[in-house]
Amino acid sequence: MRNNKLFKLLIVFMSTILLCGCWDIKDINKRSIPLVMGISKEDDEEYKLTLQIPIPKNDDQISRIVTGRGETVASVLGQIRTNSEDAVDFSQIRLIVIQKNLAKNPQELRDLIKFLMGSEDIPSRALVALTDDDVENVLSNINDKLGVHASSIYDYFNKGAGWVPEIFSITIWEVYRSLYSYTKDIAVPVVRSGKDTVLKFKGAAILKKGKIIETISPDECQLVNVFRNNNEKGRIESLGFASIIVTNSSIKNKTSMKNNKPTVSSNLRLKIYILERKEGITNKRIRKELEKLTEKRFYRLLKRTQGSQTDIFGFGQQFHQQISYHELKDWRNDYYPKLKVNFQVHANME
């Protein structure tokens, strides 16, 4: 009798082996893996979703563009799922490009970010970018360029420090976090489809609670990046009479509160290497000019952002200890405009 039971158990076990992965499990080659998702709005009514799906069949990876329209992003996703030949697996989405016309309405953008964050299919580590262009153009641009991989758009944002210090990469969760942060606003990179390259970096848009306040240039982006503790290594600066490359950088911030007035003293140390210079230009002059230029650029940006009450540098983050939690709510309106920053740049020759 006992033997019989064992035999039955064996049969059950054997059948599980044969049935393994026969219901909802799809092999990777049976899935469509979109890498980039474009979201735009047409006629202020319908959402248009564009997916860039690489076709792995060929040796030179090309990709196809799939679009869908619907009232909500979720419904479009479902629609694309239904119509797609393979099962669509959104887990590899690495970049979400949002057209700027959608971003005009803060409430809609906030809802979109919340949806993307909450959706289990779409990874919250996907990067976000804005574009003025038609999203479809940006995504389909990739197939027109020679020698470009399907994953190029994603690679574009991942060149890393040391190569392109001004490029931003902002993930969905960072944008989501900034929606609820009292003390930090976020800059989202803005791109266009390029003529020769797939993308063209146009700077960054400052988002304050889902509202685009203003756009900053790539030069200013790089300054913001420095305050996000990213290394400035690889930055090339042209001073007119000389051009230099930054080989290393570090920043130190000191905060203090006096009479309810926040003060930050920042020290940016740059190590530079002179690439070219006109005759008779001394090292000292180059250094002084660079320091002056960087400081000027910073104060200009600070003034602008203080005017619009958006703390793009995240200075408020450093006052969490000095200001009580209840008062932090008013950081943007009360404290930030009064903030004094003592920004000093020290450039050193290598």
Next chain:
Amino acid sequence: MRDIVKEIESKFSNHDDLFIEEELVGKTTIYFIGFNTLVDLTKSKLYVQQMAASSSSVKALFINLSDQVGVDIEQILKAILEGKLVIVSKGDAENAIVDPIAQNLNRSIEEPKNESPIQASINAFGDDITINVGLIRKRLSTERLCHCSYQVGELDKRRLSMLYIKGRAPNILIEKANQQLKQIKSDIETIDDLNKQFGQRILSPVSHLSPTELPIQAIHSLKKNRIVLFMDNYPFALVFPNLIWDMFSTENDRNFPFVLTFMLRLFRVIGAVATVVLPALYVALVSVNPGIFRTDLALFVAKSREGIPLSAFLETILMVVIVDLILEAINRLPKSVGPSITMVGGIILGQAMVEAKLVSNLLVIVITAVVIASSAVVGIQNSLYIRLLKYPILVLASFFGILGVWTGFILTVIYLASLTSDDIPYLTFNIKQEGDTK
């Protein structure tokens, strides 16, 4: 006392290799009785004649030859079966059991066949139990090395020896093992028969005993407070209890500088883990959780699997089974045919299956890595059981993906941790020195 000879003759009437030779020593006729398959009669006769020349009487000769003089018929029969030479004097009560010059049925001390020590002594245990114990005694000359011998079995009395170092091996362990060996009723033919005596482990791939061919390894185990068993006519020392660390270390590693020893052992651990986890990880990543891959890798994997009709699990289990079949087939075949199977297997599996798009080339790489990794552990029995452990994890992985892989891995570890031999857990790293020195 002619009737003893008669009785022996009638008892062994079905044994054609029994000899009863008459011989005249002085004035007395004596009979040599024994098996000519076990006793070298000519040489033994010569030996007895030489002894007879220096002995005054037959009685003195018998005493000179042996200390077992005038024994009863039972013992004589047993002695004949054991390959002894029995001498009986005609019409007299005198008899003696003599250690003869035996037919050489053992090979000499040879190199190990199952293990390949590098930069080490290459003497290996042989078939004879006394030689095996002697090999240990020679290398470990201390009075604390104790030797208990047993004769167990129903049909055939098999000789067993238990060696331990007094004061090193825990007393409780020695007592328990002693009890268990004494209680053996059935015949001991294989290690598994002996293994069962230490507590039945139904369906368990892990043995209580860890066989080793090398005296150095056996001595090291003795010094590490463990017991070493020998079976007659079995060229391995059986270390009891078997511990997991045996899989990763041999004493010969220590012939290298510490860093190299560490490296070797680390590789073995990596090999064992890779064998268990890699095929399952492949299935999990390719079919259940591709989201974990980096983008480039995901695209690459998708491309490599393009057009393959089998699901990842079927593909993997197919390859894993075929590879295990090949490994077994190589074992079974004569040495001259083995390499051709390797070649055919390698070419057919590696090349043709990939070109026919039956399995992805990525899987072939994974499987090759697994086969190599599984061979890195010490001892073929360990390699075999590690190869077995990968199957349940593979099945779990195909259901639950990464979660299944790690659940399976943890369950495996829990299972291994639950194993004990005589209350010593399998996952023990060091047995405490608990024995009395006195």
